[in-house]
Amino acid sequence: MLGFFDAIALFVTLAVSLLIIVPLTGVLVRFRANYNPKGLQLDAEGGAQPHTGPVIQSYFGMMHRVYTIEGVSGLYKGLMPTLTSTLVVSIIIILFMDTSRPTHGKYRAPETGVFGTLFYSIVMLFVSLPTAIITYRSITTPLRLPYFNPVKSLRVLLTPTERRKPWILYMTPGLLAAEISHSLIVILGLGPLRRLLLPMPEDSSIPNISLAKFGIYLVIICLGTAILTPLEVIATRLAIQRNHASSEYNSVSQEVDGDAEDVTEFAGTEEDVIGLRNEEDPYLGLVDCAKRIIDEEGASALFRAWWVTFLGLLGSALAP
Structure with missing residues (x-):
């Protein structure tokens, strides 16, 4: 069990880490979530319409766009759900896993053998999945969510169906897979x-x-990156795709039953930072999502920010 000063040092370290990680993660999520079709799209009447959304070709290009349109506060979208989930996981590890060195890496879990590590990771996945969904949606919404009014934020980010049946988040097509x-x-x-x-x-x-x-x-890491990066891009797309009882809702607007009417957009912005795919024609699962991304945006969209995944695997390989 951690002592008092050890706990203080841990939480100070977490705070500093969040100040650095939250903007970097937010840019990554937006870059991978940005819908950038390569051809003409059909409107409701079947006519061809050119895509008018933002065309961002790089991670740092997305960072510049976020800062230009929304400023520093835009870079810290998703701070509160990230902070909440990090604190909860840290407390669980400290109280129930009897370790003075809780790990917070994406690619590493406690060394308890292959199956013990797998069990730990699956449990943590089920614990953290709803928070990850909320975090990704809070990052990609064009609205300015209040920091200290979670009820209001959840009414914007979640559909009425998801609020009535929160377990449906686990049934988001393809996400858990x-x-x-x-x-x-x-x-x-x-x-x-x-x-x-x-x-x-x-x-x-x-x-x-x-x-x-x-x-x-190193060759194995390269192959792993080629497999894991598309899974991460697909997971990002599926996480922001909201679940409805009826397909008649337009999730992209993030306004259902007037829930977002009293939530403001960022001042001075006339355009959204990213484009989102119309969810009236949703991805139907993992394979369908991969196929549609390739058909609509090109295979390169599945490998956005591949170097982030590569560096994560490399750092995990070299970590003690």
Whole structure:
């Protein structure tokens, strides 16, 4: 159990981390969520209409656009759900896992064996999935959500169906399949290969790295990046796709039953930071989402910010 000063130091560290991570994550989510079709789209009457949304080609281009349109406050969209989920997970780890070194990496879980790690990751996935959905939606909404009025924010971000039946978030088409597939690849694939090729001596905090084995694992990381990045892009798209009892609602407007009428947009903005796909024609699942992204936006859209995934895997491989 952590002492008082250790706990204070931990939460100060978390606060500093959030100040850095929240803007970077927000830009990543928007970049991967931005709908950028490569051809003409059909309107309600079947006529061809050119796409008029923003065309952003890079992660840093998206960062510049967010700052230009919404300023610093726009970079910190999603702060409150991220802060809440981080605090809850940290407290659970401190109280129930009896460790003074809780881990917060996306690609690492406690070393309890392959199946123990898999069980831990699946449990944490089910715990964190609703918060992740709310966080992604709060990042991509064009509205300025209040920091200290969660009820009002949830009425904007969630449909009436989702508020009445919150478990339906787990039934978002394809989302759970994408997240579980991601965990299986990391834990059952990359994890054992890392321990085989880059073993950690028990009496050292430095991995026992052979250049030949490291080169092999670097190739494996590249292959893992090629598989995991599309899953992450798909998960982002599916998380912001809201669930309705009827398909007649237009989720993209994020205004259902007047819930967003008294929520303001960012001052001085005449355009949204990103374009969102019309959810009246929703993705039907993981495979359908991948196919439609390729057909409508090109295969390169599935690999947006691939280097973020690559650096995450590389950092996990080199971490003690």
